[in-house]
Amino acid sequence: MNLNYVVKLCLMLILVGFFTATGFCASSYDRELIVKDKLRADQVESVFKKLMSAYEDEDARGFLDLVSDERFRQDYMTFTDALYSDFRNYEIRQVDYWIDRVVSDHIKQFLYVKWEKRYEDLDSMEQRTTRGYSRFLFDEIDGKYLLVELAGNPLFGGSLPEWLEEMPPIAGQEVVQQTPEIPIQPGATCDGQHLSLCDGSNCSSNGGYWYAGTCNTVPAGQPDLAITVIDVQYTSSDGTVYYEIENSGTTPSTACQVAATYPTLSGAPATASDSVSPLAVGEIRSGSLYLPNYYYSGGGDAAITIDSTHVVSESNESNNTANF
Amino acid sequence: MSSVCKVLLFGSLVLLFLSPLALADETSGGQSWQIHGNSETIFGWHDVVGKSDGNLYEGTTGRQELSLHLSKQLTKGRTGLDLRGRATNDEQVDTSKAKLLLIHGYWQQDRINFEFGDVAGSYNPLVLSASVKGVKLNYRTGTRDHGMDYTFIGGLQKASWEELYDSRKDTSVDRYIGGLNGVWTHAPAQSIGATFSVIKDDSTTTDGTDPAKATTGGMDWKWRFNRYVSFKGETAYTHTDLNSEDNESADNAWGVRMRLLTKPLPRSVRSNFSYERLDPDYKPVVASASSDRERFENDTEWMINRQFRLRTTLKYSHDNLDNQLVDTLTTREGVLYLTYRPDWLKRSDLGLRAQFKTDNGRGSDKYMQVDEINFNFRPKSGWRYGVSYIFTNINDDSTSGEDQQINTLRGTIGWKKRFSEDRMIRTTVQLDGHLINRDSGDQQSYGGRIDFGYDAGNLWSTDLSAGTKNSYNDSSPDNTYVNYQFRANYHPGEDRSKAIRLTAERREYDSDDINSPDYQEHIVKLSYLFAF
Numbered sequence: 001m002n003l004n005y006v007v008k009l010c011l012m013l014i015l016v017g018f019f020t021a022t023g024f025c026a027s028s029y030d031r032e033l034i035v036k037d038k039l040r041a042d043q044v045e046s047v048f049k050k051l052m053s054a055y056e057d058e059d060a061r062g063f064l065d066l067v068s069d070e071r072f073r074q075d076y077m078t079f080t081d082a083l084y085s086d087f088r089n090y091e092i093r094q095v096d097y098w099i100d101r102v103v104s105d106h107i108k109q110f111l112y113v114k115w116e117k118r119y120e121d122l123d124s125m126e127q128r129t130t131r132g133y134s135r136f137l138f139d140e141i142d143g144k145y146l147l148v149e150l151a152g153n154p155l156f157g158g159s160l161p162e163w164l165e166e167m168p169p170i171a172g173q174e175v176v177q178q179t180p181e182i183p184i185q186p187g188a189t190c191d192g193q194h195l196s197l198c199d200g201s202n203c204s205s206n207g208g209y210w211y212a213g214t215c216n217t218v219p220a221g222q223p224d225l226a227i228t229v230i231d232v233q234y235t236s237s238d239g240t241v242y243y244e245i246e247n248s249g250t251t252p253s254t255a256c257q258v259a260a261t262y263p264t265l266s267g268a269p270a271t272a273s274d275s276v277s278p279l280a281v282g283e284i285r286s287g288s289l290y291l292p293n294y295y296y297s298g299g300g301d302a303a304i305t306i307d308s309t310h311v312v313s314e315s316n317e318s319n320n321t322a323n324f
Numbered sequence: 325m326s327s328v329c330k331v332l333l334f335g336s337l338v339l340l341f342l343s344p345l346a347l348a349d350e351t352s353g354g355q356s357w358q359i360h361g362n363s364e365t366i367f368g369w370h371d372v373v374g375k376s377d378g379n380l381y382e383g384t385t386g387r388q389e390l391s392l393h394l395s396k397q398l399t400k401g402r403t404g405l406d407l408r409g410r411a412t413n414d415e416q417v418d419t420s421k422a423k424l425l426l427i428h429g430y431w432q433q434d435r436i437n438f439e440f441g442d443v444a445g446s447y448n449p450l451v452l453s454a455s456v457k458g459v460k461l462n463y464r465t466g467t468r469d470h471g472m473d474y475t476f477i478g479g480l481q482k483a484s485w486e487e488l489y490d491s492r493k494d495t496s497v498d499r500y501i502g503g504l505n506g507v508w509t510h511a512p513a514q515s516i517g518a519t520f521s522v523i524k525d526d527s528t529t530t531d532g533t534d535p536a537k538a539t540t541g542g543m544d545w546k547w548r549f550n551r552y553v554s555f556k557g558e559t560a561y562t563h564t565d566l567n568s569e570d571n572e573s574a575d576n577a578w579g580v581r582m583r584l585l586t587k588p589l590p591r592s593v594r595s596n597f598s599y600e601r602l603d604p605d606y607k608p609v610v611a612s613a614s615s616d617r618e619r620f621e622n623d624t625e626w627m628i629n630r631q632f633r634l635r636t637t638l639k640y641s642h643d644n645l646d647n648q649l650v651d652t653l654t655t656r657e658g659v660l661y662l663t664y665r666p667d668w669l670k671r672s673d674l675g676l677r678a679q680f681k682t683d684n685g686r687g688s689d690k691y692m693q694v695d696e697i698n699f700n701f702r703p704k705s706g707w708r709y710g711v712s713y714i715f716t717n718i719n720d721d722s723t724s725g726e727d728q729q730i731n732t733l734r735g736t737i738g739w740k741k742r743f744s745e746d747r748m749i750r751t752t753v754q755l756d757g758h759l760i761n762r763d764s765g766d767q768q769s770y771g772g773r774i775d776f777g778y779d780a781g782n783l784w785s786t787d788l789s790a791g792t793k794n795s796y797n798d799s800s801p802d803n804t805y806v807n808y809q810f811r812a813n814y815h816p817g818e819d820r821s822k823a824i825r826l827t828a829e830r831r832e833y834d835s836d837d838i839n840s841p842d843y844q845e846h847i848v849k850l851s852y853l854f855a856f
Contacts, residue, residue, distance in 0.1 A: 073453070073612050074612050075621075077621060088716060093805060094807075101408055101442065103426070103443070103455045105443075114418075120803075125795065125801075135455075151453075168453070170483075171483045172484065172496060273648060273650075290651070
């Protein structure tokens, strides 16, 4: 048995034992206040379980009965839209969750939870598993706790990009894996092409990264945005570059900028940019960028860069630029 | 900062807390420490047949969770400590064998509250909404309905205590957060607050991510003028540098959210108007804000009479506030809800929902229309009927999108019979079907679920359910998912603070795709819970 584990366990037991012994030294006390606080944490856990149950049943009405539209701290309409979008785009199979802790801010309560969601994407008909760590804020309204804020990985509403932009990140946000069922050929073994067949002992030797119980192609917890140019169209006075962005990392990206630097008729280089909303893991998105005064001189002297302002930390920063 | 330093710093703060605690003990009038809590012990077995890609966990696992609440009543307040810990070998739950999940100590008096450990601040959402490992001090003057309330919160933002006491598990950036909040309450539903926050990442711990730095200040208010009009909102100004190590200067930006709540006819009509504007550079790190957006909304509800209720929500939003983008993405959305609770059929309701949404700009042109009708009826006999139909029409002109029409029909029949005060039998049958027409190929899916349960008072209860879903697709292989579950609860001595729970489940996935193998999962969990 690992020595560190034993030491940590002993420390915890000593701590718990100390406080238990201290507590049982007495017999009289007023339970009322304590019970009130205990009930708050219990109430919040109970409301969260009801939310999960309604989500698994795809019962939007039952779910929204547990959300406060009046005190919601993000955009309530976008959230309801995102919830219906989940039920329209996904067939929710199973959500497992483990409540970490409830931290109180007087009456309001933050609930932290780790979760694993299995669902079928009705667009691609792929079986997917998404894992995450989220924070939910509950407030008491007329004696009942209702959901008023969501943060971290998107357990609810993750199918709507607008809602992803509303979700603030939290510390410890889990590695999110949206893993489509990968076809395995009979007889395949663990190697660089079949990392999913590797275990903890042979993952890294085959070029993989071991975490969350699987062998992954990229390090934990980072998106990887890559851009490719599909086409360039131009006239005598302007142009348009058509591009494709892919997030091949293990977590969704945040919103960022795509920018093109290109030659103009006057000789001075010009820049055009556009915002890019967050990309889910594995998502490929096409787009175009209009280039006013673009001067085509044979190609190769213009460049388009995803995450031009460096707001996304990626596992591979070298594939963010493409020339055209 | 090294783990040792962090632990020492935290220890000092705890000592700072314990000193007044010791003094408080002298004046507590003989009240003594008490402890209560709960424990959950779980053993699980998970087996997967026919799938070997390592994506599903297998094996036998154990988990122990323990929550302790230690408290002591003081003469004019109370003090205490809450702890929560977990030990497990289940990697699906945690890769750590043992972990301290929560430490929360508090010392509360009439006007002063001091907390340490896991403390939280949910103030102006544009400025600070976070929990940290640190301290929190609150001082209050006046009464609950009239007076001032000051709070300081400060500490380190980490996902777990383990990252503090074990540097090998510390993979996230050290983010230091400090916040000040002051609220002046003039009367119930009339208050004005100010919040100030400072965030700084330790650049030596960022592990490849950019160290951020932000200073944000803002005001929030809530003012009820009379029974007809209230005004609430928040505004903030931030000075943020998302990468303090590059040569680019920090960004200054504004954010504002306002809501005008009106009740022109207080008992039958309410109409709320919202406005939000967040600058493109509004990124204060620990707040709920989506930058580069201007939004107008109206939410109106009209109780026409006892039977009818109508609600409409309208939204207009756009980005590109500084015109730096080549095009602007504009969204218009409207939803209408109508609820009818007929007098002639008590305990029933009919709901209609009609929604439209258009997105224009930057190659994302899209139109969506959703119409829904649902009906529920729960007579006193114990029967329960429900039916709903949703039609969704999507015209997606974006590069990767396609037009599609989705029809969803769902029906529910249930029966619940109470034999005595605490004995009950219940069953539910649910059927649903989807039909999706789209350019790339149609898709039909049908499913159902049956559930049967029995509650035998405080002693035991059981529940058995089975569900299936069959998908038939033009453009991809057909598949079937079946799920069976059995759950049982037993409360020794009819004491509901103790429970032995057994859950057994089988999940089957069959696909016509030769590259996607069929598989079956078996899951069994046995747990013992008790509160003390």
